[in-house]
Amino acid sequence: MNYARMKFYCDEERCIECNGCTVACAEAHELPVGISRRKVVTLNEGIFGKEFSTSVACMHCTDAPCEQVCPVDCFYIREDGIVLHDKEKCIGCGYCLYACPFGAPQFPRDGAFGTKGVMDKCTMCAGGPEETNSAKERELYGQNRIAEGKVPICAAMCSTKALIVGDEQEVSKIYRKRVASRGKGVQGAPYGWDKAYK
Amino acid sequence: MANTWGYGAMTNSLGDIQNAKAIIIFGANPAVNHPVGFGHFLKAKERNNAQIIVVDPRMTKTAAKADYFAQIRPGTDIPFMYGMLHIIFKNGWEDKNFINDRVYGVEDIKKEAKKWNPKKVADVTGVSEELLMQITRVYAKSTPGTLIWAMGLTQHSIGSSNTRMAPILQLCLGNMGVEGGGCNILRGHDNVQGATDMCCLSHTLPGYYGLKDGSWKYFAKSWGVDYEWLKGRFKSKKWMNAKGFTLAKWYSGVLAGRPGEDKIDNAGTNLKALFVMGNGITSIAQQAKVKEALDNLELIVLADPFVNEAAMLTDKKDDVFILPAATQFESSGSVTATNRSAQWRYKVVEPMYESKPDHEIMFELAKRLGFYEEYTKGMLIKENKKSFKFPEDATDEIARIIKTIGLTGWTSKRLKFHTDNWHLFDEVSLRGIGPVKGEYYGLPWPVWTETHSGSPILYDINRSVKEGGMGFRNRFGLEHDGVSLLAGKNSAPKDSANPDGYPEITADNIEEVLGIKLTASEKKRIGKNWKVDTSNIIAQKCMERGIAPYGNAKARAKVWTFPDQIPMHREPIHSPREDLVKKYPTYKDKPNHYRVDTKYASVQNKENWSKEFPINLITARLVNMSGAGLETRASKYLSALTPEMFCDINPNLAANHGIRNGDMMWIHSPEGTKIKVKAHYSYSVGEDRVFIPFHFAGFFQGEDRTGNYPEGTEPYAVGESANTVTNYGYDIITQLPETKGGLCRIEKA
Numbered sequence: 001m002n003y004a005r006m007k008f009y010c011d012e013e014r015c016i017e018c019n020g021c022t023v024a025c026a027e028a029h030e031l032p033v034g035i036s037r038r039k040v041v042t043l044n045e046g047i048f049g050k051e052f053s054t055s056v057a058c059m060h061c062t063d064a065p066c067e068q069v070c071p072v073d074c075f076y077i078r079e080d081g082i083v084l085h086d087k088e089k090c091i092g093c094g095y096c097l098y099a100c101p102f103g104a105p106q107f108p109r110d111g112a113f114g115t116k117g118v119m120d121k122c123t124m125c126a127g128g129p130e131e132t133n134s135a136k137e138r139e140l141y142g143q144n145r146i147a148e149g150k151v152p153i154c155a156a157m158c159s160t161k162a163l164i165v166g167d168e169q170e171v172s173k174i175y176r177k178r179v180a181s182r183g184k185g186v187q188g189a190p191y192g193w194d195k196a197y198k
Numbered sequence: 199m200a201n202t203w204g205y206g207a208m209t210n211s212l213g214d215i216q217n218a219k220a221i222i223i224f225g226a227n228p229a230v231n232h233p234v235g236f237g238h239f240l241k242a243k244e245r246n247n248a249q250i251i252v253v254d255p256r257m258t259k260t261a262a263k264a265d266y267f268a269q270i271r272p273g274t275d276i277p278f279m280y281g282m283l284h285i286i287f288k289n290g291w292e293d294k295n296f297i298n299d300r301v302y303g304v305e306d307i308k309k310e311a312k313k314w315n316p317k318k319v320a321d322v323t324g325v326s327e328e329l330l331m332q333i334t335r336v337y338a339k340s341t342p343g344t345l346i347w348a349m350g351l352t353q354h355s356i357g358s359s360n361t362r363m364a365p366i367l368q369l370c371l372g373n374m375g376v377e378g379g380g381c382n383i384l385r386g387h388d389n390v391q392g393a394t395d396m397c398c399l400s401h402t403l404p405g406y407y408g409l410k411d412g413s414w415k416y417f418a419k420s421w422g423v424d425y426e427w428l429k430g431r432f433k434s435k436k437w438m439n440a441k442g443f444t445l446a447k448w449y450s451g452v453l454a455g456r457p458g459e460d461k462i463d464n465a466g467t468n469l470k471a472l473f474v475m476g477n478g479i480t481s482i483a484q485q486a487k488v489k490e491a492l493d494n495l496e497l498i499v500l501a502d503p504f505v506n507e508a509a510m511l512t513d514k515k516d517d518v519f520i521l522p523a524a525t526q527f528e529s530s531g532s533v534t535a536t537n538r539s540a541q542w543r544y545k546v547v548e549p550m551y552e553s554k555p556d557h558e559i560m561f562e563l564a565k566r567l568g569f570y571e572e573y574t575k576g577m578l579i580k581e582n583k584k585s586f587k588f589p590e591d592a593t594d595e596i597a598r599i600i601k602t603i604g605l606t607g608w609t610s611k612r613l614k615f616h617t618d619n620w621h622l623f624d625e626v627s628l629r630g631i632g633p634v635k636g637e638y639y640g641l642p643w644p645v646w647t648e649t650h651s652g653s654p655i656l657y658d659i660n661r662s663v664k665e666g667g668m669g670f671r672n673r674f675g676l677e678h679d680g681v682s683l684l685a686g687k688n689s690a691p692k693d694s695a696n697p698d699g700y701p702e703i704t705a706d707n708i709e710e711v712l713g714i715k716l717t718a719s720e721k722k723r724i725g726k727n728w729k730v731d732t733s734n735i736i737a738q739k740c741m742e743r744g745i746a747p748y749g750n751a752k753a754r755a756k757v758w759t760f761p762d763q764i765p766m767h768r769e770p771i772h773s774p775r776e777d778l779v780k781k782y783p784t785y786k787d788k789p790n791h792y793r794v795d796t797k798y799a800s801v802q803n804k805e806n807w808s809k810e811f812p813i814n815l816i817t818a819r820l821v822n823m824s825g826a827g828l829e830t831r832a833s834k835y836l837s838a839l840t841p842e843m844f845c846d847i848n849p850n851l852a853a854n855h856g857i858r859n860g861d862m863m864w865i866h867s868p869e870g871t872k873i874k875v876k877a878h879y880s881y882s883v884g885e886d887r888v889f890i891p892f893h894f895a896g897f898f899q900g901e902d903r904t905g906n907y908p909e910g911t912e913p914y915a916v917g918e919s920a921n922t923v924t925n926y927g928y929d930i931i932t933q934l935p936e937t938k939g940g941l942c943r944i945e946k947a
Binding site: 048 | 230233242247626839880882
């Protein structure tokens with residue numbers, strides 16, 4: 001069996017900037033205030049017909065630029081495509097922040113000069129290099145929901161199911177189904193033959 | 199709503215919105231206030247090509263997802279809807295059969311609608327003629343259409359006319375009693391529908407039974423207590439039948455007698471004590487008055503999981519008690535959703551530290567006041583028990599007594615079974631499968647008997663009564679002005695023994711209307727009418743014959759007991775359009791309105807308010823906050839999203855006042871009060887209005903009062919309360935405050 005990569009997708013037709021994803025993420029991983037592993041970006045706020053929102057975090061890139069520029073090689077990419085890093089190797093230089101097109105890497109903001117300390121970012125709720133579900137992993141990287149077979153907390157809490165996460169083929173299947181069902185009427189249960197051939 | 203067709207509740211369900219072809223939203227912002235429920239709106243748009251139309255003074259997050267958006271001037275929903283009806287009647291788009299068989303008084307509406315041509319509507323509402331026509335065409339042609347509203351429609355001096363106008367629009371289009379149609383009022387908090395059904399209000403007994411002697415006697419009997427004893431609890435019998443104070447105006451009960459304060463009629467005494475259970479006091483209008491009232495009470499008790507802001511707001515130092523109440527996670531019981539469905543909530547953890555669930559606090563109070571036995575007796579009656587189990591026996595007591603909204607089937611056993619098996623129900627139709635086949639999720643009331651299915655869509659005559667069908671309620675008599683108020687021929691619910699309109703069922707007319715004969719024993723046991731028939735014979739017989747116990751009547755567009763028989767436009771008490779105030783003045787002052795002489799015309803006419811206060815003031819909610827914000831501002835992550843109180847202001851308006859984005863600014867109100875907030879540039883508001891959220895507290899008219907919080911309880915986010923500057927003004931029927939239409943003046947701080 002072929003496993004594809006794990007991916008996020010945010011359906012901006014559905015995202016309503018409720019910030020459920022960002023708060024769920026912060027609560028689940030007990031992040032310091034100011035560290036935004038995930039954020040909701042809204043463009044053209046307040047202008048009818050032009051305003052839209054989308055939720056952004058680490059995109060777990062196939063060819064992750066952060067991994068390439070890191071001088072101490074603290075990044076590693078799992079077999080399923082989740083991009084993680086080792087906080088004990090990280091020196092907090094901030095190269096990854098400059099390389100990342102999405103602003104995913106986060107640095108502690110307390111202290112006089114702001115960006116000091118090791119980097120923190122979205123783990124897709126997959127923890128880090130420490131022993132899975134150990135206290136140390138939880139302390140450094142937050143929950144490891146993937147190891148427990150659970151959907152990452154942001155997508156689980158998304159109020160309108162705009163944010164989808166999982167095996168990239170599954171994600172595209174869900175989105176394809178949404179596009180295909182546009183204007184086809186209400187989906188009652190069960191989904192019958194009458195609908196299948198319409 | 200209740201005055202139009204019998205019940206004041208959401209008619210369909212959130213899931214059913216997916217069936218709509220058009221969704222028109224007045225004064226509601228579900229994307230912010232009901233984000234999960236809004237998923238159904240988005241699915242309707244996605245799968246059903248539903249056209250979303252938003253009519254709101256602000257370009258809200260909901261409007262951002264809309265196909266059409268009309269930026270209306272606050273308080274002009276009635277002209278907008280008459281404008282729609284003008285176009286509908288002119289083009290003959292109304293549902294003539296529906297109106298003929300099921301609605302009374304539409305002729306008067308037609309006459310009034312004729313006056314509201316698009317040009318006039320555009321002048322009053324600020325919405326262009328073209329947009330009004332476009333919206334009307336889309337909405338009238340895309341049926342079924344559902345109409346959504348929330349506090350943006352109700353919190354006006356004409357709120358009770360607004361909430362009649364919207365049903366009238368739906369009735370004229372035949373959008374009632376159908377899947378994908380209805381008037382869907384979105385409740386603002388968890389279990390608001392349940393609190394309303396139990397009437398945590400001052401003008402009626404639980405289940406909307408009113409305050410007349412008959413109702414008191416019914417409850418005395420059902421609670422197993424002596425009616426004379428109940429009567430003796432009041433100062434005199436008069437007060438037993440008199441409405442109490444409302445949440446909006448309780449402060450007058452304390453302040454009456456002082457210069458400039460509204461007079462009260464309260465058995466010759468002012469209010470001396472206040473007991474608050476889970477109500478954020480800073481979400482109430484007239485904050486300065488509320489503060490003054492708090493300062494002058496003899497006793498304040500605040501029972502809340504978090505420190506109620508009243509403790510911070512008041513200068514009173516003694517006899518202020520804060521009781522730690524348990525949260526919903528530390529207690530259990532049934533909660534009622536916006537669509538009249540109930541769900542059982544199980545306890546997650548035992549109450550922490552010293553906190554106690556609300557009922558224990560009340561039981562302890564009842565013990566000390568000496569009526570614990572009478573207070574809890576109702577729970578023992580059904581099975582003649584020695585002791586009760588809370589909350590199951592309380593739920594069963596409610597099921598035993600409340601007939602008016604058909605709670606007979608809401609036994610704790612059935613509600614738990616639905617919650618435990620919620621995976622067996624369809625999200626759109628609410629229909630169950632397997633062991634719950636033939637039932638709807640959470641048994642949306644009315645659920646007439648212990649085996650009834652529940653009624654997912656009110657007033658749907660395409661289903662039999664057994665499957666949740668019904669006509670409109672016969673609540674306003676049999677005729678008016680010589681015209682029958684019963685429904686027309688062949689407009690009874692499916693499979694009805696009586697195909698036409700019929701009156702509400704009583705012991706006297708049951709044999710005639712249902713075409714049955716009662717046995718001698720049944721005649722002996724049957725109650726006087728369906729509302730007090732604890733024998734359940736009326737409901738049982740009605741189910742067998744396909745008859746709705748509450749009758750099958752016409753909805754009415756005309757309420758002859760109201761000051762405006764049909765909804766009429768009246769300018770807000772504080773209107774930016776002085777010219778229109780002359781044309782559409784507010785009501786005369788109303789004496790003894792929930793015990794308070796409430797001002798209308800005398801305030802509106804006091805001066806030309808718009809001269810000194812030219813800006814419209816709008817208040818509403820934020821997605822990360824709830825109510826007065828006690829619990830949500832105690833969360834650091836939720837607070838981080840909006841750490842400070844702010845004001846959304848159009849950059850053009852701000853620049854003309856020399857206010858930069860992020861500057862502090864003052865908002866002054868006609869009440870003589872002011873707040874200092876941070877300016878936030880936003881095009882979501884026009885140049886004639888500003889928006890402020892109402893979740894903040896901790897500051898009062900520029901003064902930092904956070905030192906008043908008991909140590910360690912100060913929330914992460916603090917700021918001025920919007921309600922310090924909301925204007926005087928109350929609904930003519932319900933006394934809801936006019937927080938969605940007022941005036942202010944702004945200046946750079």
